[in-house]
Amino acid sequence: MTLLALLLCLTGFAALALAMDRHHHALVGVRPAKARKRWLQLAGTLVLILALVVSITAWGPAYGPIYWLGLLTAGAAPVLLALTYAPRRKP
Amino acid sequence: MKQGFRQSQAGLHTWTGLLVGWVLYLIFLNGTVSYWREELTRWARPEIAATQNLETVTRGAVAHLQATAPKAASWQITLPDERASGAETTWKPKGKPKPLRPGAADSTATTIGPDGKPVVARDTEGGDFFYRLHFDLRYMPAIWGRWVVGFCSMFMLVAIVSGVITHKKIFADFFTFRPGKGQRSWLDGHNALAVLALPFHAMITYTGLVTLMVIYVPFGVTANYPTKTAYYAESAPRTKAPKPKGEAAPLTDIGPVLATAAKTWDGGQPGIIRIDNPGDAAARIVLTRRASDKLVDGRWEIVFDGVTGKVRSSVEPTSAGMITRGGMIGIHAGRFAPMTLRWLFFLSGVAGTAMVASGLVLWTAKRRAKLGDTRHFGFWLVERLNIGAVAGLPLAMTGFLWANRLLPTGMPHRADWEVHAMFLTWAAALIHAFVRSPRRGWIEQLSLTGIALVLLPMFDQAATGRGLIDSLKAGDSALVGMELGLLATGASFLLIAWRVARSQVKQGAKDAAPAKPAEAHG
Numbered sequence: 001m002t003l004l005a006l007l008l009c010l011t012g013f014a015a016l017a018l019a020m021d022r023h024h025h026a027l028v029g030v031r032p033a034k035a036r037k038r039w040l041q042l043a044g045t046l047v048l049i050l051a052l053v054v055s056i057t058a059w060g061p062a063y064g065p066i067y068w069l070g071l072l073t074a075g076a077a078p079v080l081l082a083l084t085y086a087p088r089r090k091p
Numbered sequence: 092m093k094q095g096f097r098q099s100q101a102g103l104h105t106w107t108g109l110l111v112g113w114v115l116y117l118i119f120l121n122g123t124v125s126y127w128r129e130e131l132t133r134w135a136r137p138e139i140a141a142t143q144n145l146e147t148v149t150r151g152a153v154a155h156l157q158a159t160a161p162k163a164a165s166w167q168i169t170l171p172d173e174r175a176s177g178a179e180t181t182w183k184p185k186g187k188p189k190p191l192r193p194g195a196a197d198s199t200a201t202t203i204g205p206d207g208k209p210v211v212a213r214d215t216e217g218g219d220f221f222y223r224l225h226f227d228l229r230y231m232p233a234i235w236g237r238w239v240v241g242f243c244s245m246f247m248l249v250a251i252v253s254g255v256i257t258h259k260k261i262f263a264d265f266f267t268f269r270p271g272k273g274q275r276s277w278l279d280g281h282n283a284l285a286v287l288a289l290p291f292h293a294m295i296t297y298t299g300l301v302t303l304m305v306i307y308v309p310f311g312v313t314a315n316y317p318t319k320t321a322y323y324a325e326s327a328p329r330t331k332a333p334k335p336k337g338e339a340a341p342l343t344d345i346g347p348v349l350a351t352a353a354k355t356w357d358g359g360q361p362g363i364i365r366i367d368n369p370g371d372a373a374a375r376i377v378l379t380r381r382a383s384d385k386l387v388d389g390r391w392e393i394v395f396d397g398v399t400g401k402v403r404s405s406v407e408p409t410s411a412g413m414i415t416r417g418g419m420i421g422i423h424a425g426r427f428a429p430m431t432l433r434w435l436f437f438l439s440g441v442a443g444t445a446m447v448a449s450g451l452v453l454w455t456a457k458r459r460a461k462l463g464d465t466r467h468f469g470f471w472l473v474e475r476l477n478i479g480a481v482a483g484l485p486l487a488m489t490g491f492l493w494a495n496r497l498l499p500t501g502m503p504h505r506a507d508w509e510v511h512a513m514f515l516t517w518a519a520a521l522i523h524a525f526v527r528s529p530r531r532g533w534i535e536q537l538s539l540t541g542i543a544l545v546l547l548p549m550f551d552q553a554a555t556g557r558g559l560i561d562s563l564k565a566g567d568s569a570l571v572g573m574e575l576g577l578l579a580t581g582a583s584f585l586l587i588a589w590r591v592a593r594s595q596v597k598q599g600a601k602d603a604a605p606a607k608p609a610e611a612h613g
Contacts, residue, residue: 002431017266062386063432066422069290070435073442076266076287084268 001058005067008051009075015044017079026083048072100257108250108450109473111243113480116447118240120484121225122295123440124218126425126433127576129174131218134573135495137555138212141567142176142205145360146349151207152180153345153366160184160199161370165332168203168364172383172426174569177212178203214505215495220513221488226303229510234306241307247296250450255289258282271594274456281453284446291439292446298423301416326413330377330394330404332367340372343400351402352378352393359384359391366397374398382426389417448481475524475532482536483520485584489543490516492577496550530591537588544581548574 017023019040024032032040051071056064124131133139142148152168160166163182170178181199204210216223223229228236255261265286268279285292305312309319316322345364352361362381368374374397382388389408396403408414421427425436455474462470494512498505524532551574552558562570 013266020263020266022263023266067432067435069294070432070439073288073291073439074435080266080268080283080287083266084270 001054002067002071005051005054005058006071006075008047008054009068009071010078012044012047012051013072013076013079015040015047017083019044023083051075097257097259100253104250104253104257105454107246107253109454111246111250112447112451112454113476114239114243115247116444116451116480117484118225118243118299119440119444119447120488121221122299123437123444124488125222125225126428126437126440127573128218128222129172130569130573131221132215133174133176133217133569135215135217135492136177136212137551137557139177139202139210140205141565141569142171144205145170146346147207148178148203148205149345149349149364152178152203152364153342154207155201155203155209156180156182156366156369157342159201163369164335164367166366166369168366170360170362170364170381172360172362172381174383176205177210213495213500214502215509216506217495220491220510226299229514237303237306241300241303244296244300248293248300251285251289251293251296254285258286261286274453274460277449277453277456281446281449284442284449288439288442288446291436292443295423295440295443298419301419302423304416327390330375330392333373333375335368336372338372339370340374340398342366342369342374342397343376343395345376347400348376348378348395351395351400352380355393355402355405356380356384356391368397372398375403376400382421382424384427386421386427387414387417388420388424388426389413451477451481474529476521478524478529478532478536479517479521482533482540483517483524486520486536486540486543487513487517489540489547492547493543496547496554534588534592537584537591541581541584541586541588544577544584547577547581 018027019032019037021031024030024037052065052068055068055071058064059067133141149168149170152170153166156163156166156168160182162185164185166180166182168178168180180201180203181197183199201209202212226237226240227233228239258264261282264279264282266283268276268283270276300307305319305322312319312322316325349361353359359380361378362383363379365377365379366374367377376395376397378393378395380391385391387408391405391407393405394403395401408417425433428436451473455470455477458467458470491509491513494509498508498512502508520536523536527535548559552560557565557567557570559571559574562574
């Protein structure tokens with residue numbers, strides 16, 4: 001369950017990062033279209049909410065949100081590190 | 092207007108941060124390692140093996156007290172929680188109790204090992220030292236320390252709020268880290284560490300203040316109770332011992348008592364067992380639940396008749412206020428946290444410590460670009476204090492660990508000398524920071540910490556019976572974790588030292604080229 005919730009947080013933040021001009025440009029080479037940005041933002045948010053639902057299902061209403069907040073940090077950090085250190089296109 | 096407000100917050104953030112930064116660094120670093128408080132204590136007492144069965148230990152403790160203090164007024168057994176080992180027994184003689192000199196060791200105290208037999212372990216505060224240091228400080232009355240810590244934590248809250256306001260592009264920069272760019276990188280790093288673990292930082296600072304709220308904001312208490320003692324007597328009443336009857340009666344078997352407690356508390360275990368009037372017809376057994384069983388920190392208690400073993404009474408927190416406060420204390424200390432969550436807490440704490448450290452370094456990085464000539468007194472002072480604090484404190488804490496291993500076990504006041512060793516190391520690190528060039532100061536202190544940490548597990552393997560290989564064989568996961576943790580922490584310090592050395596070489600090369608105008612605070 002921990003792994004599932006962590007992966008959801010990671011995916012959610014990856015989608016949110018991809019919805020940003022700078023990171024989309026670095027990864028894909030172009031700025032994202034408006035519709036695509038919206039879509040990525042919505043998807044990222046929903047996946048993060050899904051991670052909360054999974055956390056509450058796994059650990060209950062008291063512990064679930066605590067796990068979720070910790071896993072949000074643990075999920076966002078690798079996205080930041082990947083965007084920083086993974087090889088990418090020159091801007 | 093908007094610009095003006097944000098600018099004002101930038102000033103507020105910078106100066107409150109600098110004012111309390113060094114103390115906050117100490118609080119964050121020691122609070123963070125305190126998530127491994129029990130493991131550190133286990134590591135600091137290699138004489139004691141892992142506890143397998145709590146009942147064996149409890150029976151051993153009762154047998155020991157029965158043999159050494161059959162006529163005592165009361166016995167107390169402090170049991171280890173699932174991550175700790177070694178129970179402690181103390182007892183009080185009949186008659187008026189002599190007040191214990193603060194800080195003096197209780198002469199009745201005996202440690203009971205996992206096999207239920209008394210065990211002699213080296214005199215050490217272990218993980219409790221780091222835990223206490225993070226809110227009591229040291230070499231001053233605890234209450235002063237708590238006021239200093241409360242003052243700094245309040246400013247931490249100010250720094251968190253003003254930091255969020257002054258961070259212009261909090262969402263645009265959410266995933267941004269641009270390494271190798273001097274001040275820009277420090278700012279990116281500081282922001283990333285702050286934003287990614289923001290829920291933790293806000294939670295830990297706020298709940299930290301709540302743990303000591305009766306000291307800081309006593310007005311709710313003083314308005315409603317004649318004295319603070321009266322408040323404590325009502326909010327945390329102590330079950331009074333009945334008068335002894337003077338008739339001898341054997342103490343009931345402790346096994347069924349433990350079983351009843353476990354049933355009442357959904358599998359929960361006692362942390363403290365107090366036995367009043369042992370051997371008397373009016374004996375009572377008071378079980379207090381351990382903190383690691385539940386989120387809410389509070390008083391769960393069952394009182395048993397010491398002769399029949401029947402439950403007399405029980406209490407648990409019921410008022411919404413107590414549960415809210417207990418919940419906040421519980422989430423701060425994380426005593427309830429199973430391993431996964433404990434690691435999340437710990438890593439967030441590491442992020443918080445690094446956030447404070449990077450903020451302190453950022454202060455100098457920003458001014459170095461502006462000042463050009465760095466012989467300014469304030470700059471010189473902050474730069475050197477940063478080295479002595481940010482690099483010197485971990486070095487000093489490593490000194491504590493080495494003192495634990497090297498001081499002779501029979502030495503008088505041994506536990507105190509471990510602490511003195513830590514502060515002497517720290518003083519040496521501060522002096523070193525002022526006499527060496529900053530570059531050498533950073534590199535030497537960071538690499539020395541790294542080397543000293545990496546050598547510890549090797550020393551343990553050679554000189555104690557509980558090195559990494561022994562613990563792996565024994566399946567003692569806490570000590571395996573400790574040894575690997577020391578290795579990993581040491582390696583991280585060596586890596587940081589190497590990065591500092593490398594980046595300063597690069598910077599030195601860049602200085603020869605025409606300087607680029609410094610970027611503004613973002």
